[in-house]
Amino acid sequence: MGIRSDIRQARTEHRQVWRRRLAQFCDGWLRATNRSQSTVRAYRTDLVQFMRHVPASRSLSEVERGDVESWVRELQRGEYEAASIRRKLASARAFFGYLVESHVLRRSPLRDLRIPLAQPRRLTRVVTRGDVRSLVKATDRQNNRKGRASGEWQRYVALRDALMVRLLIVTGVRVGELVALRLDDVRIAERTLLVQGKGNRERLAYVADLVTADTLGRYMRLRSVSWPDSPAMFVGTDGQALSTDGVRAIVASAAKAAGIARRVTPHMLRHTAATTLLENGADLRIVQEFLGHNSIRSTERYTHVARRHLFRVLRSKHPLRYI
16 A cells, blocks of 8 residues: 555656646746747647646656657547647647756757658638628628617627627738737727737738728727726627637627528638738738738748639630630
8 A cells, every 4th residue: 555655646746746847837937938828828738738648657857758759649649730739749849948948857858859740731711702791791780780779788799799800801810819909909090900919029900991990980989988997999798808719609600690601710711811812912921911920931821822813814814815
């Protein structure tokens, strides 16, 4: 009994150390380097998943390269995509690198580790122009109908939902960027939004569509008398900022009301906005700025759209067609 008790005690202590070091890394180092809340949450999820994969009898200093390799095999069996596995490996690499820099460990088990992962080229999923029009019309109809309702909250929700759908399409903002907007991020006269992007990089999102700009103005006037104590631009029934899941549910509900059979997400609307710009001749650098990408390499995933559109135009307008 004594040996078994000692083993259980050792496992408990090892896990306590793991959790303490994870908290120091996520809540201390990551936040000190200005990582966003969603980024911190992703790191924590990945690292807790790895911790649970490693036998509880192992201390941090006993983690081996083979543990990482077996974790990757487990993720592959779980049908995680290569991009997700690379992100999880990056989380583990950053964590163990932090422990080495903090002199907790002498060496990272991921040092010099190279695991080849397939990199299939994923095409962005977009919403057809007809479905985009149907989506906007559905939320506008709901807004007009509820606008005649007597309840202030009903009018607010209908206008909020219509505006959010329009902004996702017109500005291409990420859903996380949308819910993070504060009232003082809105520049009505300039028709711009100050967006906090990935890595805490700020950029301006332009509300170029006049109807959307008018909807934004009406919303801000109504918003000033609804939940005046909340700084969040978009709020729920509790007066707190809407969650990303809340926005996804609103978009899905709007798509259903519009009679769209396929699943529609805020990220698909972002892809659709970028794709439409390229198909209409926008420069790739403009689209990079529009999307808030730090590197042009992130935007180049859309170049297949520009090539496909160019080929379609050339096929219908090539010189031999008129000879």
